[in-house]
Structure formats: C-alpha cells, structure tokens
Amino acid sequence: GAGVSQSPRYKVAKRGQDVALRCDPISGHVSLFWYQQALGQGPEFLTYFQNEAQLDKSGLPSDRFFAERPEGSVSTLKIQRTQQEDSAVYLCASSSGLTWSYEQYFGPGTRLTVT
Amino acid sequence: AQTVTQSQPEMSVQEAETVTLSCTYDTSESDYYLFWYKQPPSRQMILVIRQEAYKQQNATENRFSVNFQKAAKSFSLKISDSQLGDAAMYFCAYRRGGSQGNLIFGKGTKLSVKP
Numbered sequence: 001g002a003g004v005s006q007s008p009r010y011k012v013a014k015r016g017q018d019v020a021l022r023c024d025p026i027s028g029h030v031s032l033f034w035y036q037q038a039l040g041q042g043p044e045f046l047t048y049f050q051n052e053a054q055l056d057k058s059g060l061p062s063d064r065f066f067a068e069r070p071e072g073s074v075s076t077l078k079i080q081r082t083q084q085e086d087s088a089v090y091l092c093a094s095s096s097g098l099t100w101s102y103e104q105y106f107g108p109g110t111r112l113t114v115t
Numbered sequence: 116a117q118t119v120t121q122s123q124p125e126m127s128v129q130e131a132e133t134v135t136l137s138c139t140y141d142t143s144e145s146d147y148y149l150f151w152y153k154q155p156p157s158r159q160m161i162l163v164i165r166q167e168a169y170k171q172q173n174a175t176e177n178r179f180s181v182n183f184q185k186a187a188k189s190f191s192l193k194i195s196d197s198q199l200g201d202a203a204m205y206f207c208a209y210r211r212g213g214s215q216g217n218l219i220f221g222k223g224t225k226l227s228v229k230p
Contacts, residue, residue: 003159033217042119042206042220043160056217091160093218102148102210104218106160 023092030097146212
C-alpha cells in the first residue's frame, strides 16, 4: 500500500524542549532505520530496528536521543532537551528485511528547527 | 570504517545531454552493495540504481548506468538524455553485505538541468 510516512513534516522547538518524531513504515517491513540529514549534507545513520528489537544505536549522537518501536511497526524518535545542533531533517527508512531485498524506502522526513 | 566521497558538490547539464557524477569509497570488505539515490527538492529520496560488488557487469536502469571500478573503488553514475526532472541531489551510498545494515552516504552532488 502506502509508502513510508513521517509526522510531523515540520517541527519548530525552542531550545530545551522535548520532541517526538513519528515514522510509519511500509506495512510488513521488518527493518526500520533512522537517519539525520544536516543542511547540505548526506544522511547519517542514527539507529536500526529489526521488528521491535533495536539492534544498532551506534549513530545516536548523545543520550538525549532515544528511539523505540514497541510493537514492531510504528517507531518514534525522541529528542530530549533539544539543542540548536539538533536542527536537521530526520529521515526514516524501512526495508522488508529479507537478505536479498536490500532496498530501503525512505519517508519524506521531518524538518526540525531548534530556535 | 567505510567512507563515501563525492567530490562534485554541483554539476550542470544541458537537457538531452549526458552527465557523469563521481563517487569513490573506501572499504576493506569484499562483500558490499553500492547505490545511487536521488533526492528532489522537498521530496522523498528514491533509489536510482544499485550494484552488487560481486557482479562485474555494470548495472543499468533505462537512462541511468554506472561505471563500477572495484579495484579503484570508484562508482560513477552516468545519466543519458538528461531531462528536466532529473534535477535533484544525488547521493552515492554504501552498504556492507551479508545482512541488513545501514547505508553510508556521501555528501551529495546537486545536479541542475538547463533547458
């Protein structure tokens, strides 16, 4: 059916506020990835889920970043006490998880601006 | 650690002509995949073409083809018969083989198409 969706599309937060970004992957996709894309840069990996298990969180820049996928479908990326350097587009991607099907499908992203 | 380098921040091509975007990468692994993604302004990132490292034959998708030089660790994208809709950011990406893993992106090349 539908592709990967993300909400909100735009978020403005004051420095110090907490934000939550949502990702709805393609139905049935096992793998889910979060990337951070700073202005004028390529996306950088944040974290990876296989079903509800967070298998890799090596890209999270600080302990203010937290991601979850409790039922193996929708995922939320939470940023606590936002800082100006957190301003970026946050991309979510999903994949069927089969080793031979390696295409990651990307959502439109959430543009976070911290003022 | 694997790295991906795109040395052309911006490129321009005349409509209907051919343009080549460059990408080099560094890895010590023998099993991996390479990708070119297109990111139109304010739109979702989509996969253009992919190449498995174990395949010697260069991948082709309609007007898009790659020149994969494994020994030189080079992976360039050729766009033939350029169209206005090809204008976008193009990202080269690497993923290690064997399992679902995250993509490692270059910084991107902004392609403009002149009518």
